[in-house]
Amino acid sequence: MTTTNDTDRGIDPRSPRFGAAITTVLLAATIVLTLIPETWVAGIVLLAVIVVLFAVGGIAGIRRHPYGALFRRVVRPRLAPPAELEAPEPPTFAQQVGLFVTAVALLLALLGVPYAAPIGAAVALVAAFLNAVFDVCIGCLLYVWLVRAGVFRPRRGVA
Amino acid sequence: MAVLVGVLALATVLGLLLRHRTGRARSAGTAASTRQDADGLALDADYGTAATFVQFSTPTCARCPATRRQLAVVADQHEGVRRIEIDLTERPELASRFDVMQTPTVLLLDADRAIRTRFGGPPRPPELAAALATVLTAGSTGTAGTTGTADTTGTQEPR
Numbered sequence: 001m002t003t004t005n006d007t008d009r010g011i012d013p014r015s016p017r018f019g020a021a022i023t024t025v026l027l028a029a030t031i032v033l034t035l036i037p038e039t040w041v042a043g044i045v046l047l048a049v050i051v052v053l054f055a056v057g058g059i060a061g062i063r064r065h066p067y068g069a070l071f072r073r074v075v076r077p078r079l080a081p082p083a084e085l086e087a088p089e090p091p092t093f094a095q096q097v098g099l100f101v102t103a104v105a106l107l108l109a110l111l112g113v114p115y116a117a118p119i120g121a122a123v124a125l126v127a128a129f130l131n132a133v134f135d136v137c138i139g140c141l142l143y144v145w146l147v148r149a150g151v152f153r154p155r156r157g158v159a
Numbered sequence: 160m161a162v163l164v165g166v167l168a169l170a171t172v173l174g175l176l177l178r179h180r181t182g183r184a185r186s187a188g189t190a191a192s193t194r195q196d197a198d199g200l201a202l203d204a205d206y207g208t209a210a211t212f213v214q215f216s217t218p219t220c221a222r223c224p225a226t227r228r229q230l231a232v233v234a235d236q237h238e239g240v241r242r243i244e245i246d247l248t249e250r251p252e253l254a255s256r257f258d259v260m261q262t263p264t265v266l267l268l269d270a271d272r273a274i275r276t277r278f279g280g281p282p283r284p285p286e287l288a289a290a291l292a293t294v295l296t297a298g299s300t301g302t303a304g305t306t307g308t309a310d311t312t313g314t315q316e317p318r
Contacts, residue, residue, distance in 0.1 A: 013221070031163050090221035118162065126170040134174035139219030140262045140280075147217065147251045148259075 010085025011063060016094070018075055019057075019067030020132035023098070026050055027125040034109070034117040044109060047117055050124075051102045057095030062088045065095070090139035094131065097138055098124050181280030184290045187273075195274045197257070197266055201243045206272060209239030210294045213266040215254070217247050220262040226281045230265065233287065237295065239270075269294045 026046060033043030057065040105120020130136035146152065187195065197213055205211075212230045216223040227244060234242045247254050247262065257266065260279065267276040267290050276290040 028163055028167075031166065032160060035162060084225075086221055087224070090219045093219035122162075122166045125166055126173065129167065129170040130174050130177070133171075134178055136174065136177055137221040139217070140222055141260070143217045143219040144215075144247060144254055144259055144262055147247050148254045150251070152248055152251055 009088065011068070011088050011091070012071070012076065012082045013084075013086040014075075014079065014082065015068050015071040016062060016091035017132050017135060018071045019065060020094075020128045022067055023050065023053075023128040024125060024132050027121045027128060030121040031118045031125065034121065040117075044106070044117060047102060047106050047109070047121060050121075051099065051106050054095050054099035054102055058092060058099040059096075062091040062095060090137060093143060094127070094138040097127065097142055101127075182278055182283040182286070183280075184276050184278055184282070184286040186290075187275055187277060195257075196272050197268050197274055198272045200245060200253070205241060205243050206268070207234070207239050207241035207270075209237070209270055210291060211240070211268040211272065212242045213268060214242065214244045215247050215257070215259050215262055215264045215266075216244055217262045222281045223263045226263040226265065229282070229284070229287075233291065237291065240291070240295075267291060267294060269297070 027050065030043050030047050030050065033039040033046060035043075053066065057067075062068060101120055101124045105116050105124075108116035108120070127138055131138060187193065197211075200213060212234060214223070214226060214230060216227070227242075230242045234240045245253060247259065253259070257264070257274075263278075263281060265278040265282050265287075266274050267278075267287075269275050275294050278287065
């Protein structure tokens with residue numbers, strides 16, 4: 001269930017947006033760096049760092065994400081308390097989506113596919129930007145599309 | 160750099176579009192040809208005698224708990240109005256049947272369980288109240304209880 005009233009589990013909804021803002025900047029830098037031949041290697045290294053960060057958030061969970069720690073230490077003390085806490089599942093899912101997109105882009109780029117890195121970074125950038133600036137919830141959109149695509153099978157016995 | 164500006168512009172347009180559309184009431188029309196029933200989603204007792212909200216949710220939906228509370232409050236304020244929530248992960252076939260593209264998606268059913276209004280995203284409170292008022296008013300005038308009368312067509316323009 002996504003209802004979260006217990007403080008142990010719930011996260012400040014502004015924390016994932018803060019993280020998405022940092023991710024947006026890093027992905028923007030990746031696009032620029034990987035489009036210039038001289039800085040391509042630096043861009044790929046940066047993309048690899050982003051992949052690792054998404055992996056932490058997507059696999060260990062959003063509450064273990066370093067941006068979350070940064071938010072709690074630097075940003076949170078300067079803000080009013082959150083109106084309410086949110087469940088960790090939606091932003092964790094968004095991290096997994098980011099991990100998938102950037103990992104595929106990194107792999108293809110290392111295999112020599114031209115423009116794989118900037119295109120993958122651009123796709124992830126759009127999602128991170130929408131999350132950070134417009135508070136668009138990736139899990140509210142993409143998850144349903146995956147359900148409709150048949151990624152999740154109907155569970156037997158649940159009617 | 161131009162590429163980056165283009166990607167950011169695209170994301171901004173996308174974000175503005177999503178923000179403009181989210182939570183708006185969309186009238187389903189009551190003409191017999193376009194009429195869609197939402198019967199059999201739950202037990203008979205779970206449907207309201209005057210109107211029913213059907214909310215589609217998923218575990219990765221950050222907005223769904225707030226919408227759940229919003230609908231619960233509105234349902235409690237009106238006699239004969241009830242609320243059904245469906246986790247699409249458990250019943251993925253419903254996502255296609257009701258063309259759900261995002262969560263939460265809310266359907267407003269009349270007493271005959273025909274879909275009268277739909278909301279993609281968390282319903283905007285004034286539009287939700289107006290749509291419900293339309294259904295409740297139409298329900299009381301034609302309470303003699305004919306199923307699928309077309310004379311209510313066009314009575315609910317939510318804007």
